[in-house]
Amino acid sequence: MADLYAQKFVKEFKEKRPLYEEFCGAMNKLMAELLNSKKYKHQIFYRVKSLQRLEQKIINKKRQKKIYRNLSEIEDLAGIRIIFYLESDKEKFSEDLEREILIVNIEELEKKSGYRARHVIVALNKKRLALREYKNFENLKCEIQLVSIFNHAWAELEHDWLYKDVHGIRTKNPEKYGFIKKQMEKIFKNYVRKLTSRFEKVAKQLPEKK
Known part of the structure; x- marks a missing residue:
């Protein structure tokens, strides 16, 4: 049976989705320009939330017990993920972001395993909204996820294998699921975290970019 409460938001978002697609594309272009101007080594992806994912x-x-009153309270309808090769670049870009755009909220995501990412909710400031290419995006928000590359690779696998359980191991074989979970945590602690730290040490020995 359909959830009427959720369906109300899905219906509204379906009507507004073309606007969010335009907004997300514009934000992606803006982020790419900022990243390239500062010569960050990075990868960038963007997406607008699907109707199915929104309903779920x-x-x-x-x-x-979290009840939304209106669609604007859902802040990740437009989303961008920026993957940095160095953790220190992620920190530097956070500072650049604050100078260029309106920051609504910052959430530091840290899992028990040690995985870390920064989720930044942003909106266009008045200066940008005054420009013709941005004038239709007032009151729209975008979630920008900032993560380093080794954290990203580990998280993508952990999301599929454990969180989404795409192989159905959690119900078929809970003991094996628990074993895989512990293995993933060990991999992060013994390899991912150390790799991230060691690359940072090497980067500090390099001369400044010209």
Whole structure:
């Protein structure tokens, strides 16, 4: 049976989705220009949330006693992920971002395993909204995820294998699922975290970029 509460938001978002697609594309272009101007080594991806994922998110939040009053309270309808090769570049870009755009909220995501990412909710400031290419995007928000490359690679696999459980191991073989979870945590602690740290040490020995 359809959840009428969730369906109300899905219907509204379906009508506004073309605007969000335009907004997300514009934000992606803006971020790419900023990254390239500062010569950051990076990868960048963007997406607009699907109707199915939106419905599931609203239902899940409702179960957790989180009730949305309007669509604008859902801040990740437009999303960008920026992957940095160095953790220090992620930190530097965060500072650049604050100078260029309106920061609504910053969330530091750190899992028990040690995985770290920064989720920044942004909107266009008045100066940019005054420009013709941005004038239709007032009150729209975008979630920008900042993560280093080794954290990203580990998180993508962990998301599929454990969180989404694409192989169905959690229900078929809980003991094996628990074993894989512990293995993933060990990999992060013994390899991913150390790799990140060692590359940072090497980077500090290099001369400044020209």
